[in-house]
Amino acid sequence: MSQTKSDANSAGQAEPETHGFQAEVKQLLQLMIHSMYSNKEVFARELISNASDALDTLRFEGVKNDTLYENDPNPQIWIDFDKEAGTVTIGDNGIGMTRDEVMERIGTIAKSGTQAFLNSLSGDEKKDAQLIGQFGVGFYSSFIVSDHVTVETRRGGESTGVRWISDGGGEYTIEEVAKPRRGTEVTLHLREGETEFLESQRLRYLVTTYSDHVAFPIMMEQEQSEQASDDDSESEDSEPQTEQEPVWEQVNRGAPLWTQAKSELADEDYKEFYKHTCHDFEDPLTWTHNKVEGSQEYTSLLYIPKRAPFDLFDPQSKQHGVKLYVQRVFIMDDAEKLMPRYLRFVKGVIDSNDLPLNVSREILQSNRALDKIRSGSTKKVLGLLESMAKDEDEADNYATFWNEFGQVVKEGIVEDSENRDKIAGLCRFRTTKEESDPGVSLDTYIERMAEGQDKIYYITADTMAEAKHSPHLEIFNKKDIEVLLLTDRVDEWVVAHLTEYEGKELSSVAKGALDLGEAETEEEKKEHEKLEEESKDLCERIKNSLGERVNEVRVTHRLTDSPACLVADESGMSAHLERILKEAGQAMPNQTPHLEINPTHPLVEKLAAEQAEDSMESFSQLLFEQAVLAEGGELDDPATFVSRMNQMLLAVSKGAA
Numbered sequence: 001m002s003q004t005k006s007d008a009n010s011a012g013q014a015e016p017e018t019h020g021f022q023a024e025v026k027q028l029l030q031l032m033i034h035s036m037y038s039n040k041e042v043f044a045r046e047l048i049s050n051a052s053d054a055l056d057t058l059r060f061e062g063v064k065n066d067t068l069y070e071n072d073p074n075p076q077i078w079i080d081f082d083k084e085a086g087t088v089t090i091g092d093n094g095i096g097m098t099r100d101e102v103m104e105r106i107g108t109i110a111k112s113g114t115q116a117f118l119n120s121l122s123g124d125e126k127k128d129a130q131l132i133g134q135f136g137v138g139f140y141s142s143f144i145v146s147d148h149v150t151v152e153t154r155r156g157g158e159s160t161g162v163r164w165i166s167d168g169g170g171e172y173t174i175e176e177v178a179k180p181r182r183g184t185e186v187t188l189h190l191r192e193g194e195t196e197f198l199e200s201q202r203l204r205y206l207v208t209t210y211s212d213h214v215a216f217p218i219m220m221e222q223e224q225s226e227q228a229s230d231d232d233s234e235s236e237d238s239e240p241q242t243e244q245e246p247v248w249e250q251v252n253r254g255a256p257l258w259t260q261a262k263s264e265l266a267d268e269d270y271k272e273f274y275k276h277t278c279h280d281f282e283d284p285l286t287w288t289h290n291k292v293e294g295s296q297e298y299t300s301l302l303y304i305p306k307r308a309p310f311d312l313f314d315p316q317s318k319q320h321g322v323k324l325y326v327q328r329v330f331i332m333d334d335a336e337k338l339m340p341r342y343l344r345f346v347k348g349v350i351d352s353n354d355l356p357l358n359v360s361r362e363i364l365q366s367n368r369a370l371d372k373i374r375s376g377s378t379k380k381v382l383g384l385l386e387s388m389a390k391d392e393d394e395a396d397n398y399a400t401f402w403n404e405f406g407q408v409v410k411e412g413i414v415e416d417s418e419n420r421d422k423i424a425g426l427c428r429f430r431t432t433k434e435e436s437d438p439g440v441s442l443d444t445y446i447e448r449m450a451e452g453q454d455k456i457y458y459i460t461a462d463t464m465a466e467a468k469h470s471p472h473l474e475i476f477n478k479k480d481i482e483v484l485l486l487t488d489r490v491d492e493w494v495v496a497h498l499t500e501y502e503g504k505e506l507s508s509v510a511k512g513a514l515d516l517g518e519a520e521t522e523e524e525k526k527e528h529e530k531l532e533e534e535s536k537d538l539c540e541r542i543k544n545s546l547g548e549r550v551n552e553v554r555v556t557h558r559l560t561d562s563p564a565c566l567v568a569d570e571s572g573m574s575a576h577l578e579r580i581l582k583e584a585g586q587a588m589p590n591q592t593p594h595l596e597i598n599p600t601h602p603l604v605e606k607l608a609a610e611q612a613e614d615s616m617e618s619f620s621q622l623l624f625e626q627a628v629l630a631e632g633g634e635l636d637d638p639a640t641f642v643s644r645m646n647q648m649l650l651a652v653s654k655g656a657a
Helices: 024-037 042-062 099-107 114-119 125-135 138-144 200-210 226-232 267-278 368-390 392-415 422-426 442-447 466-470 470-476 493-495 522-534 536-549 574-584 604-607 613-630 638-656
Strands: 016-018 078-082 089-094 146-154 160-164 171-177 185-188 220-222 249-252 286-292 298-304 322-324 331-332 347-352 457-460 483-487 503-509 552-557 564-567 592-596
Touching: 024 493, 042 078, 042 089, 042 138, 042 185, 042 267, 078 160, 078 200, 089 347, 099 160, 099 171, 138 146, 200 220, 200 267, 249 267, 267 286, 267 298, 267 347, 286 368, 298 368, 347 368, 368 392, 368 422, 392 422, 392 493, 392 552, 422 442, 442 457, 457 470, 457 493, 466 483, 470 564, 483 493, 493 574, 522 536, 522 552, 536 552, 536 613, 564 613, 592 613, 604 613, 613 638
Parallel strands: 078 220, 322 347, 457 483, 457 503, 552 592
Antiparallel strands: 016 171, 078 089, 089 185, 146 160, 146 185, 160 171, 220 249, 286 298, 298 347, 322 331, 564 592
């Protein structure tokens, strides 16, 4: 584009400097080139998206400092190619970059967890391509089709530009250059065999397919028709014609998609806009497009991705998913200001007509209008998920959603008291009757409650195996009472805040005195009372043997096959939560559990008949330590436990002999 391409000249500037890529960048580049080659078209979408972001940033900063426009106020992106040189150039007159910004944004990947992400790659090209897509390929996609890349850029307001060159092999050079026009140009020196991208029609196809709804004009040199070429060709008798200046034309529609009526848009329009805006090469799972009018006016287009980003649970990662526009001017993409943290996976745009164009990020922190937009958008997303959860035709999609984002959604039960019941209705749980993913809803659980059951029972554990085989479930399995198996770390906080659902109390099977309500017959209650009376002396002897290790020893109503189990106070902290907090380095107060014994178990009967105090103490300690291990706990003195166990085995073997 002759009137926009820079005439960069390094004369009089400092010598180029050579630097090495951050190690993770070098590794990612090599993986990308090989794993994503079948998706090589992605480079055009990514570079155009970066150019669009640069123009958005210029508009935002230009509201407060119009000198940044440098008498060049018309934002645009251009694409040019040179068949002889084998290059494709994608440029913009956006905000541009300084030398430090170039080194920071291209020479490093400023994301914590990058190495962990790279370690997760398997060597399977198809799977790796999906993971790399989740990471966000961005500028680095240039190397999929290029043997080296040149970037020339100058930030608005700066006097000199910067040239950056690399072949993606581990090093890059950087130098100062003269660049008359503000903005950035990325020139791809195509690999052998990539000549398809040196054709105007091919490049136009990439624009209309992937970037048609970019909010800025994307310009390309106008194609000459065959007739025009014939007319312009020289004949034997004609005078040679002077070369004409190329004519540039806009090749994208340019209207922001979210401003258009839903009736004018097809599903493919929404999908391609998502890929452009959210830097994803997979289709979204679903989306919602809404225009709010009345006391407040704004438009939202919000997407649910198909896959979770690799850093979804990284507390250091800043979430950038939902972009805020004011009257189509980009303001920020800080997702936490526009969506609660438990919906940090949501992508898209929100465009307000009410906020002032010169709004600052500090003002946004306490802006009522933005709070209402955030609240309204949250309800729209939750409503979208509710619709998907209730639609039988969407069952597979909802299962995909829950497996990817379920743990994050559960955080909303803790964080969002206003929508707590709605979020709880979206949750899916595996149970003693439904172990396959994604599990069942609380509504389904209530529908199939056992006769006489009036509570929602659950157990928390580190693993599914630990939960399924817990001795606390024995009486529930015997009576065919379903129990939620909660193994996500967030579940302990979920049940602490979700104390009831649809009038049904949530009750831990491992805390407090067990009350099965009407599910327990009068005969069973009388039998328990009889056992309690007959076992008073035994409970007292075991308590004396264990001392301060237990709060109380009592007859269990929970066990049918195991000799003993540990139970926390009704209002106390579960052993599972205590372990989680200790692992996190939290100082924990001393909590002594209750030991519940099963008087009908042979081991407990043997203990009841034991007269020697030494043996009584040893067997009581062994019973307690078995109960600790059964619920996933760790022993303070494993060696002593092994010694006691060996003594018991020897005694049993001698008796058998």
